[in-house]
Amino acid sequence: MDTQNLKAFVAVAVCRSFSIAADRLHITQPAISKRIHMLEQQLDTQLFDRIGRQVSLTEAGRTLLPHAEAILDAMHTARQAITDLTGEVKGQLKLITSHHIGLHRLPRILREYTERFPLVDLDIRFMDSGEAYSAVLKGECDLGIITEVARRDEALSTRTVWKDRMLFVAAPQHPLSRLESVTLADISPYQALLPERRFYTTQLVEELFTRNGLSIKINLATNYLETIKALISAGYAWGVLPRSMLQDGSLKVLSVHSPDSADPVSITRNLDCIYHRQRLMSNAGRAFLDMLWTHADQ
Secondary structure, three states: OOHHHHHHHHHHHHHOOHHHHHHHHOOOHHHHHHHHHHHHHHHOOOOEEEEOOEEEEOHHHHHHHHHHHHHHHHHHHHHHHHHHOOOOOOEEEEEEEOHHHHHHOOHHHHHHHHHHOOOEEEEEEEOOHHHHHHHHHOOOOOEEEEEOOOOOOOOEEEEEEEEEEEEEEEOOOOHHHHOOOEEHHHHOOOEEEEOOOOOHHHHHHHHHHHHOOOOOEEEEEOOOHHHHHHHHHOOOOEEEEEHHHOOOOOOEEEOEEOOOOOOEOOEEEEEEEEEEOOOOOOHHHHHHHHHHHHOOOO
């Protein structure tokens, strides 16, 4: 089986679309259809059901998929191992990160890395941290830089790069912004705007209120912090955002304390780098890790 045909098969299986898979592989749709056709001829079986624009794997396709992924991963590992023998930093490096980290933490590092190692082909994907964690666990990428997640798997190495301090915020015109001293009890009756409850940040906030015998009203949740910031700026609700997003002064930072204490409430989440312990770390990956640690919190 030709590896190019296997790449086309895996791409269509993942994307559930011939056109999207073609875009991902930077080839035409007729070319990817031809590769799938050749693979089906070699195996003498149909790999996809095509009903209108819907594409789904047949039983044979579902059987082939994990083997195809393993073959391609083994080929990638073999090529990278041979390349690394020269000591050069080159080849492909697959990174996965959250939108927030990609926007606010990585640009400077990526700029320095590409300037220093121009022979490395960076493949960067953006997704929610929970999904990114699963992708690294499955061996789909080399490194993940994500917001801390609640679960832990011993197959992954996890190291904290940055401590992200989270602050309570509201629009200047919001009633909470007029209070000189704000308690969790003051905040509780007002509408909150936070990520979905499956996200670790929201879990931290809810645990804080629960410990103090309070609840919060989350009638709208969105997973993009930039959207949350825009809605809070319009006076829609209060929220909790990373300090790194509050440099423009558009939001009022609320100094919040619990009902029975004068000490300010502190919420901190980790921004972690993760990688699979059993996946070969290339020269390109090691060079990125070294650069990442130079920018890490001390």
